[in-house]
Amino acid sequence: MASLINLLVIGSMALGWSEITLASPHNASPRPSYSSFTYTQVTSNVYATPLSTSVSFATPFAPDPTQATSLLPSGITYTTYSSDPSATATADGQYGQSAYVALWENYSFASTPPFTTTVSATPVATSELVLPPALYNSVPDTGLKLPSDFIWGISSSSWQIEGALQLEGRGPSVLDSIGNQLSTEAPDRSDANVANMHYFLYEQDIARLAAAGIPYYSFSLSWSRILPFGVAGSPVNTQGLDHYDDLINTCLRYGVIPIVTLLHVDMPTAVQADLDALPEHFLYYAKIAMTRFADRVPYWVTFNEPNIGVGTMLQKYDDLTQVLLAHADVYTWYKHTLNGTGQITVKFANNLAVPLDVQKNTHVAAAHRYQDILLGIMSNPLFLGTQYPDAALTTANLMTPLTDDQLKRINGTVDFWSFDPYTAQYASPPPQGTEACAANTSDPLWPTCVTLSNIQANGWLMGQASNAYAYLAPQYVRQQLGYIWNTFRPPGILIAEFGFNPFLEANRTLDAQRYDLERTLYYQGFLTETLKSIHEDGVRVIGALAWSLADNNEFGSYAEQYGLQTVNRTDGIFTRTYKRSLFDYIDFFRRHIT
Ligand SMILES: *[C@@H]1O[C@H](CO)[C@@H](O)[C@H](O)[C@H]1NC(C)=O
Ligand SMILES: *[C@@H]1O[C@H](CO)[C@@H](O)[C@H](O)[C@H]1NC(C)=O
Ligand SMILES: *[C@@H]1O[C@H](CO)[C@@H](O)[C@H](O)[C@H]1NC(C)=O
Ligand SMILES: *[C@@H]1O[C@H](CO)[C@@H](O)[C@H](O)[C@H]1NC(C)=O
Ligand SMILES: *[C@@H]1O[C@H](CO)[C@@H](O)[C@H](O)[C@H]1NC(C)=O
Ligand SMILES: *[C@@H]1O[C@H](CO)[C@@H](O)[C@H](O)[C@H]1NC(C)=O
Numbered sequence: 001m002a003s004l005i006n007l008l009v010i011g012s013m014a015l016g017w018s019e020i021t022l023a024s025p026h027n028a029s030p031r032p033s034y035s036s037f038t039y040t041q042v043t044s045n046v047y048a049t050p051l052s053t054s055v056s057f058a059t060p061f062a063p064d065p066t067q068a069t070s071l072l073p074s075g076i077t078y079t080t081y082s083s084d085p086s087a088t089a090t091a092d093g094q095y096g097q098s099a100y101v102a103l104w105e106n107y108s109f110a111s112t113p114p115f116t117t118t119v120s121a122t123p124v125a126t127s128e129l130v131l132p133p134a135l136y137n138s139v140p141d142t143g144l145k146l147p148s149d150f151i152w153g154i155s156s157s158s159w160q161i162e163g164a165l166q167l168e169g170r171g172p173s174v175l176d177s178i179g180n181q182l183s184t185e186a187p188d189r190s191d192a193n194v195a196n197m198h199y200f201l202y203e204q205d206i207a208r209l210a211a212a213g214i215p216y217y218s219f220s221l222s223w224s225r226i227l228p229f230g231v232a233g234s235p236v237n238t239q240g241l242d243h244y245d246d247l248i249n250t251c252l253r254y255g256v257i258p259i260v261t262l263l264h265v266d267m268p269t270a271v272q273a274d275l276d277a278l279p280e281h282f283l284y285y286a287k288i289a290m291t292r293f294a295d296r297v298p299y300w301v302t303f304n305e306p307n308i309g310v311g312t313m314l315q316k317y318d319d320l321t322q323v324l325l326a327h328a329d330v331y332t333w334y335k336h337t338l339n340g341t342g343q344i345t346v347k348f349a350n351n352l353a354v355p356l357d358v359q360k361n362t363h364v365a366a367a368h369r370y371q372d373i374l375l376g377i378m379s380n381p382l383f384l385g386t387q388y389p390d391a392a393l394t395t396a397n398l399m400t401p402l403t404d405d406q407l408k409r410i411n412g413t414v415d416f417w418s419f420d421p422y423t424a425q426y427a428s429p430p431p432q433g434t435e436a437c438a439a440n441t442s443d444p445l446w447p448t449c450v451t452l453s454n455i456q457a458n459g460w461l462m463g464q465a466s467n468a469y470a471y472l473a474p475q476y477v478r479q480q481l482g483y484i485w486n487t488f489r490p491p492g493i494l495i496a497e498f499g500f501n502p503f504l505e506a507n508r509t510l511d512a513q514r515y516d517l518e519r520t521l522y523y524q525g526f527l528t529e530t531l532k533s534i535h536e537d538g539v540r541v542i543g544a545l546a547w548s549l550a551d552n553n554e555f556g557s558y559a560e561q562y563g564l565q566t567v568n569r570t571d572g573i574f575t576r577t578y579k580r581s582l583f584d585y586i587d588f589f590r591r592h593i594t
Pocket of ligand 3: 407
């Protein structure tokens with residue numbers, strides 16, 4: 001009974017919510033005895049601590065927008081577009097209202113946004129902020145601490161949460177083919193025309209972060225909201241630009257620090273059709289966004305996960321060269337023309353490949369090959385100033401080597417490492433042989449040419465499985481961070497996304513969805529191993545951002561739930577509900593930041 005008594009006592013103390021410690025087992029023989037039985041209250045109402053003040057930065061990170069806009073090319077048109085499809089009648093030029101409506105002529109979505117104006121935030125009810133029962137299954141505390149300036153919070157992306165795809169002048173993006181009834185590509189998957197209706201509910205979403213006490217929010221801008229036609233020289237949609245200005249100001253007003261991503265997969269369709277000119281189009285877009293917002297944004301991400309973007313926003317691997325150049329040019333312009341003092345990064349996807357059998361050279365080589373092709377292609381030039389990895393250059397039709405000029409342009413244009421290490425996986429050579437695969441672009445394993453699995457050589461799964469690919473496998477977190485730190489030697493590492501989607505979570509009752517113990521264990525295990533990486537392995541980890549703000553459209557599916565909040569998409573008001581993991585996640589940082 002010792003541990004249960006401990007729980008009872010601590011459960012009734014206001015400050016002890018997260019402090020449960022289990023008494024050490026004793027060896028004395030039990031001595032049964034009777035006493036009078038009484039009930040004890042185990043539950044106590046402890047409340048989240050909200051953010052207390054708005055944020056203002058002593059020194060802006062860039063010149064005031066009124067001044068910065070003088071850096072823009074001359075002759076930019078600022079306009080608005082109507083989503084009324086009947087406004088097609090007249091030929092009004094390349095970028096007129098008719099041309100705007102024509103952008104959408106081949107799209108039809110099954111869902112329709114239920115409202116079309118911004119909803120004001122209402123205070124979050126106290127009843128929503130009561131913490132869940134104290135956690136009995138806590139990951140043991142190491143006593144290690146995170147640095148006081150650790151960046152921690154939650155992340156999202158525009159297309160996955162906004163909805164309102166065709167409203168207020170937004171143009172089509174490459175992701176809008178998902179669920180498009182007029183396309184053969186993916187009509188059976190869920191469109192994002194409603195999603196979480198965040199485009200009109202953002203004030204409430206920010207109010208909810210602040211009420212729970214989350215200090216950083218990482219989100220992305222929709223390029224095609226700001227530039228419906230996407231390309232360099234095309235008009236700015238003022239409604240889109242003003243929207244993000246208000247989103248950033250709303251964050252600051254509530255005390256939440258914004259981290260802004262310029263492109264999270266939803267590239268304008270016209271830009272995808274012209275990828276050789278990506279640097280030109282991206283710089284034009286970035287200048288418009290940065291001259292308007294950069295005074296209030298301390299951290300920028302140019303591209304989200306471009307290293308797995310072939311097939312969605314990119315057409316072929318060689319397009320990654322254009323991504324690197326586009327990123328580099330924006331970095332250089334921000335630092336040396338806008339004189340921005342914030343920090344800029346590009347964020348990669350990587351689930352560490354671990355050799356299935358570390359004793360076998362071929363397995364170690366397979367793991368290295370996978371990492372080289374996933375990360376080396378982008379990080380060799382950016383972080384090391386070196387050419388693409390040999391594994392990439394010797395794989396058929398993969399990468400054309402960078403010229404010396406390109407390498408100079410890219411080298412060092414990044415302030416810290418940022419990536420999304422959800423899980424790990426085992427690598428071994430493919431049965432057909434690495435070389436045969438690398439020479440054959442039709443091989444299903446091309447270009448990595450590595451067999452991946454989550455089953456250990458001895459037959460056990462590496463950890464608790466999720467609904468899709470993530471595993472609860474914190475035992476690999478230190479190697480994941482150590483690989484990056486020691487291979488690319490960045491100044492610091494931001495874990496820009498990490499998360500877990502429990503098996504069939506969407507099929508559970510609301511009460512059961514809220515009690516998401518596995519997600520809590522995922523975050524606690526991951527962060528505990530991160531602490532060891534910092535203190536025992538000497539790795540500089542600067543922050544961690546959970547994926548995701550709320551359950552959302554995971555590229556065609558609402559059933560893949562990574563949210564730290566649920567969203568009710570059928571009650572007409574899109575009620576959000578905090579899950580237990582959100583409070584446990586916050587608690588971890590409250591306990592571990594010095
Ligand atoms: C719509 O599809 C038609 C038929 O494929 C094509 O001719 C037209 O260019 C498309 N419109 C746009 C804006 O892409
Ligand atoms: C950026 O700094 C340079 C060099 O100090 C200066 O000439 C330029 O005017 C600055 N640009 C802006 C937009 O403040
Ligand atoms: C990359 O930048 C570093 C630091 O400025 C420099 O030492 C190195 O020579 C550069 N490499 C190339 C290939 O430009
Ligand atoms: C290339 O891979 C495809 C798909 O596995 C296979 O059908 C074909 O025979 C391979 N070609 C060669 C030359 O091995
Ligand atoms: C889970 O819910 C989805 C959507 O309602 C349904 O299609 C599916 O059959 C359910 N799966 C199970 C195993 O209940
Ligand atoms: C969503 O809201 C509807 C209408 O209020 C309700 O019937 C349903 O149970 C809710 N779903 C969940 C999962 O809470």
